[in-house]
Amino acid sequence: MANAYPNPAEINPHNRSFLFGDGVFDTVKIRLGKVCFAELHYFRLMAALRIARMSIPKWLDQETYEAMLCEKANEIQAPNARVRITFFRNVGGKYFPSTSHVSYTIEAEPLEQSDFAASNELYxxxxxxxxxxxxxxxxxxxxxxxxxxxxxxxxxxxxxxxxxxxxxxxxxxxxxxxxxxxxxxxxxxxxxxxxxxxxxxxxxxxxxxxxxxxxxxxxxxxxxxxxxxxxxxxxxxxxxxxxxxxxxxxxxxxxxxxxxxxxxxxxxxxxxx
Missing domain, CATH: 3.20.10.10 (D-amino Acid Aminotransferase, subunit A, domain 2)
Known part of the structure; x- marks a missing residue:
């Protein structure tokens, strides 16, 4: 069962991602209510948080991560969706942060097709x-x-x-x-x-x-x-x-x-x- 997780943060002018680019994100494809390549996405995000020296929330296991992404897609009633989740270090300090704890935001937009599709357009x-x-x-x-x-x-x-x-x-x-x-x-x-x-x-x-x-x-x-x-x-x-x-x-x-x-x-x- 997925863990309980906090609500997304509201962005304010002191947000460290806004001020210093002090954040990491992941973008996933939801296909028919399921996260595509969920395990690879989850472990990539965990690696990014570690490289950026951000504290990984204790509640953030893979099952919870998938549940968060799917719930956001469900909010816009989109079985196929692009969902982006961004983690950023919490407010405090300037170049020297006062904490390594993080908050997050999450957004979703519908996708027209469930499968990956070819294009005949010039590229x-x-x-x-x-x-x-x-x-x-x-x-x-x-x-x-x-x-x-x-x-x-x-x-x-x-x-x-x-x-x-x-x-x-x-x-x-x-x-x-x-x-x-x-x-x-x-x-x-x-x-x-x-x-x-x-x-x-x-x-x-x-x-x-x-x-x-x-x-x-x-x-x-x-x-x-x-x-x-x-x-x-x-x-x-x-x-x-x-x-x-x-x-x-x-x-x-x-x-x-x-x-x-x-x-x-x-x-x-x-x-x-």
Whole structure:
């Protein structure tokens, strides 16, 4: 049985997430009233709280976590929903906090479809060079400090692209604004390792460890050079809400969608179990 848990906090001007970006969050997909990949989401959140040196509430076990997310989706009467929960250190102090205890907020919005769906729309990307992601552990968590990603998203909008590729200080390709990136050459699929500073994505981890997908594709984690992008057969991206999406164009290069379609089918089978 889920534990009793406190009500969400009300945001005030002294909120440390607002003042210092002192918070972490998780975004999950609710499918037909069930949290998709619940265990991976829960343990990722626990790791993020530890990395940020925040106290994990005693009431926050996995069963309670799932109940909170589903209850929020039920409040908006959405069997399929995107739910975001944000934990932040409690008010007190400035750069030196006076506590490591946390509060949270939670929000939900309905999703039209229960399964991960393909898109036939143009999805063009290019490289964002103004700022870089730091190749370190802190970059891998979903923190409330995302100015690099926000400015990259604005840059994409200004250029009529659908997304931007983010680099680290080594000039390697790390991820997109809101997704992990995969690069396919034949049956070999590569993605940046966490040591490069990419997000520790739940769908990313699922794909890398799935035995069925490994029967057809050889997955590897390695640094990805900008110069490889135009040589690849396929670029696709993953996140918890979209599942898998295809990059259709980078500069003059257009890409296949083969692996993305097969991986999407596999993910839909997993969330239907």
């Amino acid at each position: 063009e990307v290019d490289i964002y060079r103004d700022f870089t992601i730091t190749a370190q552990l802190l970059s891998t968590i979903k923190s409330t400090s995302k100015l690099i990603h926000v400015t990259a998203a604005i840059y994409a909008q200004e250029n009529d692209w659908q997304n931007c590729l983010l680099l680290n200080e080594h000039k390697n390709v790390v991820e997109l604004v809101n997704a992990n990136l995969f690069v396919r050459f034949g049956t070999k699929i590569s993605t940046a390792p966490l040591s490069e500073g990419c997000q520790n994505g739940v769908i990313r981890k699922t794909i890398l460890t799935d035995a069925v997908l490994k029967e057809k594709y050889a997955f590897e984690e390695r640094p990805i050079s900008v110069f490889e992008l135009q040589q690849a057969d396929e670029l696709f991206f993953t996140n918890a809400i979209q599942g898998v999406g295809s990059v259709t164009k980078y500069r003059k290069k257009e890409y296949e969608k083969t692996a993305a379609a097969e991986i999407r089918m596999r993910l839909n089978a997993l969330i239907a179990e």
